[in-house]
Amino acid sequence: MARAHVTTTINGDVVDFLCEADQTLLSALRDELRMTGTKEGCGTGDCGACSVTIDGRLVCSCLVLAVEVEGKAIDTIEGMADGENLHPLQKKFLEHAALQCGICTPGILIAARSLLERNPDPSETEIRYWLAGNLCRCTGYHKIVEAVLDAAREMRS
């Protein structure tokens, strides 16, 4: 069967790619575009490791078909740092040691950024609810929440 041709904007750049109609966005990012920062933890929408934004909305890329993003703007972890300059969230994750194995980190950073865009001054509870779709098996979440609070503080000043 002919492969589908999809045109999108990824991290600000116009990107064309070919994919199978039955391929998820996650698989197109990783296997077609070799953007492997976005991770697969479950493929069922439970872990959030595959989080990206589509037109600014946080989604699980494992639960979207690649052909559905025709004409849309995708943001992934690869677009978070500005060259060598880490995003404040990334810096704070390092400072607070908010990661151990790191597999959940790209998804959590993307989710946290989308929270701070909407709510620059979230409470701890708001952070925990917003990140409820992102599982971490290592850190116990405490340091992640601290890092997000701290990054929010810094970004406000």
Added chain:
Amino acid sequence: MKPPPFKYHDPRTVAETVELLARNENAKILAGGQSLMPMLNMRYVQPDHVIDINRVEGLSYIREAGGRLEIGAMTRQREIEYADLVARRAPIVREAILNVGHRQTRNRGTLGGSLSHLDPAAELPLVSAALEATVHVQGPKGKRDIAMAEFPAGYMSPSIELDEMVIGVTLPVWPDGHGYGFVEFSRRHGDFAIVAAAVLLDVEAGGKIKRASVTVGGVGPSPVRCRDAEKALTGEKGAEAAFRAAAETCRTIDAMEDVYAPAWYRQHLATVMTRRAMVAAFGRAANAR
């Protein structure tokens, strides 16, 4: 985790979608994809055709007409969560939606998708049953309306034909100042509930209950209206003993049994969840005291 191979269709209208459904065997509609995509990734379903309705025009709206709320099938759960109109006119829907999945899945998941998937413990079918919604479907022979009470044909099967699709829902609105409560018990926040309860109370001045709606999800194969509890509440003054007695009638509901919970446990949870939802609903009613 990769979906099985299928042919992808990308219609622009409901008429086109319905025709594709009629013409193709073993076809599945892809709405928000938050139930279908996991099932495809796990290969629980292996459709030959996937019909993506994300580009179908005119299925996403929230509006008020004739004292009712009308919500399009492709309205994302997120739009419902943040809609002022819903918060004002049917606040129980907003409360229920905060229990549906999490941020990522609510951004994609739709009302029509949740109703069509019809998980026995899903929150949106439950509040639709509590509010006595009407489900609008369209097929090759035109449109028809199905009362939510008749919508489930059985476990995870809506009473619609293979060539029909859900296009929208109408929700009757309760009077201003009514009480509402939505409570669920799940293993983790965002999971499907083991048992969930939705209660609506219309309370008259002086604190007497004029009308009650009590519904539980996760107990039977589809939402169950607890008529005995409703009867027990009607005409009563809202008080702990009355709620306890009314909730106790839920212990005899015919309950499912599965690896997560035996029937007696679901029945027990039904009494606890309905009582808590009654207390919450009464506490919010403008005429409670």
